[in-house]
Amino acid sequence: MSALRRHATIALAIARKDALAELRGRQAVGSTIFFAALVLLLFGFALGPDSGRLAEAAPGLLWLAIVFGGLLTVARLHQMEADDGALEQLALYPVDRRAVYAGKALAGAGAMLLLGGLLFPVVAILYGVPLGAAWLPLAVTVVLGSVGFAAVGTAYAGLTVRMRAREVMLPLLMLPIVAPLLLAAVKATVAAVAGDPFGELGAWLQLLVGFDIVMLIAGAATYGFLLED
Amino acid sequence: MKTRILGFAALLAVAAATVNGLFIVPADLNQGDAQRIMYPHVASAWLAYLSFGVTAMAGIGYLVRRDLRLDAIALAGAEVGVMFTAFAIWGGMMWGRPVWGVFWQWEDPRLTTTALLLALYAGYLLFRRLTDDPHRRAARAAVVGLIAAIDIPIVHFSVIWWRGLHQGPTIGDPSKILNPSAPPLFVLALMGMLAAFTLVWGYLMIRRYQLARTEWQIEEHGRLGRISAARRSFITESITEEAAP
Amino acid sequence: MPQTTIYVAPRLGGAHGSPPPAVDTDGLARLFGRSAALAGVSLRIEAGRTVALLGPNGAGKTTLLRILATAIRPSFGGLFIDGVDALRHPEIIRTRVAYLSHASGMYDDLTAAENLRFAATMLGWSGSEVATVADRAIAEVGLAPVADDRVGTFSAGMRKRLALARLLVARPSLVLLDEPHAALDEDGMGLVDRLLGLWHEFGITVVVASHQADRVNRAADATVRLHGGLVADVTGNGVRAGALAPVIPTQAAAVRTSR
C-alpha cells in the first residue's frame, strides 16, 4: 500500500477514534457549545441593551466565543489521550507523526466546525444579525477559521498536555498566534454580513487560507517533536 | 577578552548615538523634538526582529543537530529580543503621545505587531521556565520559537490590511525617514543609533549565551554528581553486604 | 483457551550472519529531578533470550524498560536494539518492540473491540485483517464476552488483559513486560506464563520485570537483579553485564563514559 494511503488510513483512524470518543464522552461537546453560547450571552450584558451596537459587534463577539470554546475543545481532545497512558502509547506506535497530527487536526477542525456552526444561529437570535443571506461566505469563513484554529491548537495542545499549569499555558501560547486568524475571520464575517460592500472579503479569505496552509505545514513538521518524551 | 572590547565599543557607540539623537541632529519640522524618539524606537524594533530570527534559526538548528549550544543561542535571542521589543513599544508610546495625543494607536501596524511580538516571546520564555529536562525543553522551545517566527509576517500583513486596505502608511512611518527625500542627517542619526544598538545586541547575546552555557554546566555537574553518589552508595552497600553476610 | 497465534518480526541479520544482541546498553542513566533512577546500566542480552528483571521498588526496573521501549530518553549512555541505535532511530525500534506498561494506553470511552482495532491499525494491519486480528486477540485473552463494553467500565485486570491482547497484535522481535502478572487472577497469570513460553519458543527476546520471581524464573534463561539504579548481579546465560565505567564529569557538552 502506498505510503500516502497508509498515512491517510492512520489519520482517519485517529480522527475516527477522536470523534467516537467525543460523541460518547460525557457530553463534553455539548458543554463546550453551551459554554460558548453563555459567553455570547454575557457579551450581550457587557455591551449593553443597545441592539445597534450589539449587531455591529456581533462578528467580533462570535469569533471570540469560537476561540474560547476552541481552546477548551483542543485541550479536551488531547486530555483524553493523557488519561491512561494513551498519549505515550500513541507515541510508541510505529506510525508517521505527520499522520497522527493530521488525524488529531482533522478531529479538532470537525469539533470546531460543529462549535462555530451551532453558534451562528445563537448570534443571529441574540444580536439580531441576519446571517441567512450570506450563508455561503460565512460557511467558508467558519471552515477556514476552524481549520486554522485546529492546526495551531493541535500542535499547542500536544505541547502543553503534560505540562504543569497547562490550563494557563495553552491560551497564553496560542492566543497571540491565532490573533491574525481572529482578525481575518472577523473582518471576513463583517464583510459577508454586509454583502461585501468594499470587495475586501476575498482578501480576508486569502489571508485565512494562507494562515491555514502555513500552520498546517508547521504543525505537521513539528508534531513529532512534541510527542517525544 | 574580545567580548570586553566589544562591550566598551558598544558603550561608546550608544553614548555617542544618544547625544547625537538628543542634541546634535536638528528637530523635525512638523513633529519637533518628539521625532527624536524615532531613532531608538526604530533601532529597538529592528534588533527585536533580528533576535527572534536568531532564535528561530537556532531552534531549527537544534532540532536538526540536537546540540544544546544552539538551544543556548535560541534562549539568548529570545531574552534579548523581548527586552528590545519592550523598548520598541515604549518608544512607540513616547512618540505617539506628543505627536498623536494618545499613548496607544491601534491604527499603527508596527505598534500592534510589536505588542503581539512581546506576547509571543514572553510566552516562549515562560514556557522554557516550566519545562526542566534540558533536551525536551530545547526541542519544544524550538517548536514554539519556530511557530512564533512564522506567525510574525502573517501578523504584520493582517494588521496592515486591517487598518484599511486602501490607506497609505501613517506619517511617522520609519520608511518615511529612510526614503531619499528624508534629510540626510536624520538618516545618519538613525544609522548611527542602529549601529550602536547592534553592537550592544552582539555583546548582550554573547554574555547571555555564556550564562546559559555556564548554567547548563552547573546542571550537568549536578547530574553527574548525583550519578557518582548513586554509584558510590551502591559500592559501599555491596561492600558492607559482603563484609557482614 | 483457543490456540494463541504469535506474530514475529523478521530477524535482522548481524554483520557476520549471527543475529546482533537483542539489547546492548552502555552506561544507561536517567535522572528525574534530583534522583538518579538509573545510574549506569551496561547489559548485553542475546537475541531470543527471556530475561527476568528483579529488584525492590525504585531499583530502576520500570525506568530501564521505558528506556528500552523508547518511551523516554536516557540522560546518559547508549542503547542498541537488534543492532540499531535506538536513540538515533527510535522509529525503527518502535516497529520491533512491544511494551506492556502499568498503564493500559486504552481509551475509556471506546469499547474493547474499538480500542484493539485502533491498535491493530496503528501496528500495521490494514483492511479486513484489522477486524479478524483484533477480535482473535480479544478472544485469546478471554475478553470476548465484554468485547463491546466500554473500557471505562473495565477492572484493572481486564485492562491488563486488553493490553496483553495488543501485544498479540504487534509483530515484535523484543517484548518488554512491566509486572505482567500484577492485577491478574489465577487464570490471567496462567495466560501470561503461556505467552512467556510461546515468545521463548518463537525466538522472541523478552525482558520481564516482576516481583513474582518463582513464576518468572521458570520461563527465564537469565535473571538480572537491579538495585539503586545499577546492576547488582546477573545469573543464567545469554546475558552479560558490562563493567561499571567511572563517570568522568567534563566541560564538554557530551559526557564521555569510557567502557
Add this chain to the structure above:
Amino acid sequence: MSEVWFVIAGYGVIVGGLAAYTLALGRRLSRARQASLRIRGEVESATTADVGE
C-alpha cells in the same frame, strides 16, 4: 514644551534599560561562574574517589 519630557523618558527608559540589563546580566554571569568553579572542585575530589574503585 511637554514634548521634551517624552523624549527624555523615551531615551531614559531605553538606554537606561540597556544599562540595567547589562549590569544584571554581568552579575548573573559572574555568580554562575563562581558556582561552576565551586562545583567543579567538589566533583573533582569526588571523581578521584570514584576512579579509585
